[in-house]
Every structure is written in C-alpha cells, then in structure tokens.
Amino acid sequence: MQPELASIVDQVRAAHAAGEPVEVRGGATKRFLGEAPRGRPLDTRRLTGITSYQPTELVVTALCGTPLAELEAALAERGQALAFEPPHFAAGGTVGGMVASGLSGPARAAVGSVRDHLLGASLLDGRGELLQFGGQVIKNVAGYDVSRLLAGSFGTLGLLVDVSLKVLPAAPATATLRFACAEHEALERLHRWNGLPLPVNASAWVDDVLWLRLRGAAAAVRAAVQGLRNEGGEAVSDDIGASLWTGLRDQGHPFFSGEAPLWRLSLPQTAPVVALPGEQLIEWHGGQRWWRTSAAATTVRATAASLGGHATLFRAADKAGGVHAALSPPLAAIHRALKQSFDPAGIFNPGRMYPDL
Template sequence: MSDPVLQNLVDRVQSARADGHPLLIRGGHTKAFYGEALQGQPLDIRPLAGISSYEPSELVVTVRAGTWLADLEAALADQGQCLPFEPPHYALGGTVGGMVAAGIAGPARASVGGVRDYVLGATLLNGRAEVVSFGGTVMKNVAGYDVARLLAGSMGVLGVILEVSLKVLPRPPATATLRFELDEATALRKLNEWGGQPLPISASAWWDGMLVLRLSGAAAAVQAAEKQLGGEPVEPAMAAPFWQGLRDHQDEFFTKAQAAVQAGATLWRVSVPQTAPTLDLPGNPAHERLIEWGGAQRWVVTNAPALVLREAAARAGGHAVVFRGDKSPGVFAPLAPAQLGLQQRLKNAFDPEHIFNPGRLYPDL
C-alpha cells in the first residue's frame, strides 16, 4: 500500500483485532457531545485529508474523510457551488467524515434533502482491516444495497470512512428572508399551507412568536414569492448571520438552550410529520421550543422526564432524540426488535469484532 497514512490506519485496525481493544474514530471532535458513550483508543482520521477530485461541471467532488468541512466548502464556493443540505459546524475543525457519520443537516433539510441524499460513493475501512468501496460518482452507479448512503448517520459503528464522493449544487442566484409575528399554532398552519404551494421556501424557523422564512432560487421566483407572502423583509446583512447561527447552534435559542442544559435541562431533537400540531406535553412542563423544516423538526428544552417527550413525539407520529443533556434514558429512540436485529446484523457484517465506536449508536452496537 503506497499511502502511508492509510497504511497506518489499516495497521491500527489489525492491531485492534489482534489485541481485542476497541477504537474511537475521531476527526475534529466537534460532535463528541452527540450520541452515546465514547469508548476506545482514539483513531485520528485528520491526517487523511485533501480533495481527491473535483469536477465542477459534473457537480461531483471526491474528498478524503479527514478534510476540514470548512476547507471543502471554501473550495466549492470558489466555483459558485455548495453542499445544499447545509451541514452544521458547531465548532471549528469539523471533518467531512464526521459530517457523513453524524448525518445531520442544517436549515435547508426540508427543501433539498439530507446528507445521505448527496452521498454517491464511499470508501470504507471495515473491521477486518479491508478497504472496500461502494457506489461511484454518478447516481446511476447505485444498485442493490446502497451501502454508501447507509454510512450517513451510522456514527462510525460500521467502519472508518476514508473517502466520499458527494453531489454538489450551484449556489442559489437569489435569496431573501421574511419574518412574521405569529403564535406557534398559526405558524404551523401557515407553513403547511405554504408547503403545498410552488414557493421557493428553502428554510424556516419559528421561536418565541416569530416565524422567519428564507426564499432561495431564481431572482424572479424569489421576488414573486416576496410579494405573495408579505411579511417584513430582513436585510441580508442580518439574515445571513441568522441562518448561519441557526445552522451552527450559535443563535440566541441554542445559546440559551446550552445554558439550560448546564443547569440540568435536556435539549431534545424531535422529528415529526410537518403537519403535526403543537406538541402536547402532559402536565404542561416548562419548556422552550424552536421549530424548523416546515414543522418537521422541533427543538425542545425541558426538565420533563424522557418518557413524557417520547410519548408526545410518538402521539404526533415521530420520535425524540437526546441532543444535549442527560443521556441516561438512551440518546436515540428505542428500536423495535426487528429493527434492532437488522442493525446488529449490519454491525456484525461490517465490524464482526465490534472494534469501532462501541455503544456510540446503541448500547448493543
């Protein structure tokens, strides 16, 4: 093997298999707070960095997993392109591998899709110390089990992501941001109403009586939507930092949420259908909430018991995940036996010795 960085990773995995010690896959460590336990000897992927190939005319980039996310986005921006799902940074130093492994998208998720929708191919170092590749660099190469996309949100339990090929898109030629003073129920109703119309809504956020919409697309479409929707225009100099702060959890809501978590509360990420009404929390426990993705993502900060949140999410047709705070109830929503069995079979197929990130996704994985 001619690549000494890759050879070192392979050697580490072979050693871990022989010695029986687990490995904790680590990039920029910007999402260490997310998921279950961090166990094992650190396996640093940051030396595995760089853009392997980039064809702007083909809207495809292939990049090594240790590459800083910020560096990739800068290279795309130079060509007027972007990762449309707006992956959160949370802190400096996040890597492309961590972006895929966490599978978290930003404000545009409801309009453009999530991380997995843009993964065309991947190269993986599995638990047998084998380097295997899946998918390719075009959509038509995806056939059978879509393993490359399976890695999105896997939290590193299947193996070490070495390289990924991603679909990219041109940056929208025009954007505008509008805000409306609305209560939660009215905001949800309006979002559902607008969601059924051909409007270029690329992001939305409701908190504390204020609904903010972002429009993106052709200039004529954005201007027509502004006239149709009304609302109060937000100057670009204010709008851009707002959406970036929302993406990276550095805006006012998440700043307050993190302070509340330090005082003993929990920040929940609740996924429900866009048409779900206001979450019904029995006993009316005190909580703060922010709504994104046209109503499909609800952030809730509360001291209410986990059972209350999870039952409320289930009644609305969704599920709840502990994003920050007390992890004792289990970070991710419990799986049905059949789903858990499938996850265990995947883990055993890719990582038979359970070397990688043990317990990071679920205790039995």
C-alpha cells in the same frame, strides 16, 4: 496505498486482533452526540484532501479528514455548495464527521439530507479491509446502496476513508422574511405555503416569530417576497438573514444555550402543536422540533411517538435515560447483523448509538 492510510489500516488490524475498542475521531466538533465515546482515539485528520472535483458533473470526492470548511471554500470558488448545509458547531469539523453524524442544516426539508447527496464511499471495516460502495456519478444505482447506510452511522460500522458527494450551484438569489405569529398559526402558514409554487428553502419558528428563507431565481424570489409581504411578512437585511440561518445551522442561536436538556423531535410536517413544558424552536416546515425541556425522557418519547415520530436526546449533562428510543426487535436484529458483518470484533465506536451495539 498512501502511508497515512497504511498506518491506520495497521492500527485497525491490531485492534481487531486484540479486541480493543477504538474511537474514530476527526475534529471532535460533534463528540457530544450520541452515547459517551469509548476506546483509543483513531485520528482521521491524517487523511486529508479533495481527490476529485468535477464541477460540470456536480460531483466532488474528498478524504474523510478533509476540513469541512476547506471543502466548502473550494466549492464556493466554483459557485457551488453543499445544498444540505451541514452543521459545523465549531471550527475543525471534517468531511467524515459530517457524513457519520448524518446531520443537515436549515435547508434539509427543501433539498434533502446528507444521505440524499452521498453518491459513494470507501470504508475501512473492522477487519482492516478497504471496501468501496457506490460511485462518483449521480445516476449510480447498481446493487445495494450501502454508501447511504453509512450516513448517520456514527462510525460504528467502520472508518470512512473518502466520500463522493453531489453538489449544487449556489442559488442566485436569497431573501429572508419574518412574521409575528403564534405556533399554531406558523404551522398553518407553512402547511399552506408548501402547497404553493414558492421558492421556500428554510423556515424557523421561535419566540412567536416565524422566519422564512426564499432561494432560487431572482425573479421568483422577488415575486415571492412581494406576495408574502401582503400576508404580513417583513423582509430583513441580508446580514440579519445570514446570521440567523448560520446560528440555527451551528446552534449558535440563543435558544440553544442553557442547562436544560435539548431534545430533537422528528415529526411529520403536518403534526399539530406539541404539548411539553419548556421552550421550543421549530424547523424544517414543522418536521424538526427542538425542545429545551426538563420533562422525563419517557414523556418526551411518548409524546413524539403519539404524533408519528421519535425523539432523540441531543445535548444533556445526564444521558442515563438513553439518547435514542429503544429499537423494535426486528430493527435491533438488523442493526446487530450489520454490526457483525462490518465490524465482527465490535471495535469501532462501541455503544455510541446504542449501549449494547
């Protein structure tokens, strides 16, 4: 065991014995997520480096403290990428934070989430024991897929030591188009295009403009651009397109600035227009709807539930109404059982997802 990991193991075992909470922290670029962090900081950035990379097998393994930018640069050198476009938000984000937050970027609806690309993981549990889940091959289906359970767990089950991820070749061609249209028309177009053989990789609607990103083989992208121009699409430069999608991925787009609470509504792609006061930005072909709204938390959550989805308070100065909607009793029981199994003393990021967890 390397000295850096041994030191962390000692800290976790001491915290477990004392019942002292710890805050698992990497680059702190996503520290605003969830409920307020509690506990003594446990810095993961000592565990850094790409421990295995097999470009021909499309698999990479990296320690949790590895800078996300470093991993992406290494993949880019071999013409590969993390297809789910993990958000950075700011410089300094780590691989562990990427997995623990469970967030994905504009291409999520087309290629899947970080959970879908997670093949295996090593976890340091609340007793200070090192556990291994999954593997380093794409066709790893033996046993329960616990590694994917760790994606989006906010570090409440343990400290991710390393993760193995599926990577994909970078697309040979990309193009971005814009369409001037109202919300209902944008949703109708997206639903229709989803049923056609178009290389649609990402979409966004904001300020009465629908943006569409095409990715794939050069011939397929060229043909799609030509056909969509006939529907009113205007191709934009590569620089404009790259700036837009990076701004959406990292929430640098002007929509995300401001004081009003930012809500994330996860809905079926076919859900109709959402009636809430404020400003809206739609991604993932209608499946992710961002709202800057002063509406009460109960109103926002009831609206999302009525459309078959749920709402999460993503950014706000006041989170007194809770970040996540209350779990049903059966789901709450599962969460508590998992927490008890992995972290019986409740030392890892207590209350970060739910105040009583």
